[in-house]
Amino acid sequence: MPDTSFQGRIWVLANAEGALIEDIDTDQIYHNAFLHITDIDGMGRYALGNLEGWKDFPDRARPGDILIAGRNFGAGSSRQQAVDCFKALKTGMILAPSFGAIYFRNAVNSAFPVLTGPDLKARVDRGELRSGDELAIDVRTGVSRNLTRDMSFSLTPMSEVQFGVWRAGGLFSYARNTEG
């Protein structure tokens, strides 16, 4: 069994007023001007490159960082690059109240952890989750802890399927394992 616990520093994807940005679409995450890039490692520098206030994210991000976004993160097109650019930066995971349907599928299929938490917005609004805080999250149970503020909370844990695909390292490897 792989280690199911993640620890990392958080980035709260908020606007100038401190509110979580909602409906961030795949064009803001990864602009269509760079869709010709096929090497995943080359995609990291364009992550959030079209999102006002966050264009310098790739320079400031560290491997293992955890992003917290507003509802419907990854709305819009089906481009896989909007997931791959975070894999390139070795981002730990993304948390949001909800994700665009196809974005969520693409993340699961490529074994990139995405978790939902219905009360994330309320916690951000109350100042219980702030950029720079250190979080510990178990993706299997959803049990989470803000180590900086010494507060516990819970996220919706990975489903069996998401967990299986993540553990196998992607949908195709998962298929090979289960098809015998």
Place this chain on the structure above:
Amino acid sequence: MGRTIIEKIIQSRCEGESRPGDIVWMNLDVRSARDFGGPNVVKNYQREYGEDPPDDPGKTFFTFDLCVPACSLRYADNQQVCRTFARRHGIRVFDVDEGIGSHVMIEQGLAAPGTTVVGTDSHLNILGAAGSFGQGMGDVDITFAFRTGRTWFQVPETLRVEVSGSPGSGFSAKDLTLAILRRLGTRRAALRAVEFYGEPVRRLSPAGRITLCSMVTEMAGIIGFVPECDDTAAREMEIWTGAPFRHPRADADAEYAETVKVDIEGLGPLVSEPFLPTNVRPASELRDVRIDSGFIGSCTNGRVEDFRAAARVLKGRRVKPGVMLKAVPATRRVFGEMLREGILDELFSAGAIVSNPGCGGCAEGHIGLTGKGEVQISTGNRNFEGKQGKGRNYLAGPEIVAASCVAGRIALPEEV
């Protein structure tokens, strides 16, 4: 606790108990790929599975509809890649002569009530019109579906929409659809299945059901169903498919995430302004918008009934000089109906360009694109910037498009 329609369909295709929010492995009755996405599926498949056969070639299909026959070398190559793969594995191809894949699957009875169907068409949820759970997915998902016959899916919750009221004259299925889209926007239906109820939707013909269900995509919904259906519509559906049409029903004690009421009392024809389908306004308020071209067709309004409605407006009239009206039937079957009913003659006589069946208008469709500065009025489903070329695109029903092409500006049928 009872189940909604989507909950019932998914439950029937997976093991164990499933409820909204659960992610389950779902068995697929049909998996398909188009000339868009299809070549990537073939490439992924050969890389991951080599010469291994698909799970069930008899349930696997290619449908070519986006650029038919291929009008660029890229599409010609891509279609041939799919054909070659299909021959090797005994997969049926609905080739460039057949029309829009989702419509072909409904006509062929492949998207039968209660079935699960996936493909590389983001409007595949149109199959909800036939009571089938259709879903568009990316090429990785479809590759996996070809090989295994399964896909994972998160059971969505369901939004119940109740439509009531008597609309004004000239109110088409497209106007009903735009009225509902205006009310729901892109949030109410997001990540949800939708069930439409009420007399105005129960009375919809199969073509009208297709128009409504196709634009659930623009409502950001997973799938839309019209569970109730009058006898005439059911009979027409049975003539198409040759099989009884029995739409799945929700349990009486099914739980809905939300109920939204839509009142269409007294409404007239509607138009979506560029560049969002949700920018819906009464057509009568846009009568000073000059147009260069019109398009009738697409997976939303490409049935014979749509062309019949346009032909009624065009009969004895001519498209205004300098304006171009393009008509693309959804399928070969529709083309045959237009031929036999004399609709082709009426459209031709009015000055329209009629092409072979297919998608036609979107992406690199074979009927041609709009140029920079061109204003088009279309029966399609999306008017995003760049969706049908560089022009500005208005969305409306076929009668409004036909009348507008006669007037050279957005117009109601009674004005021409």
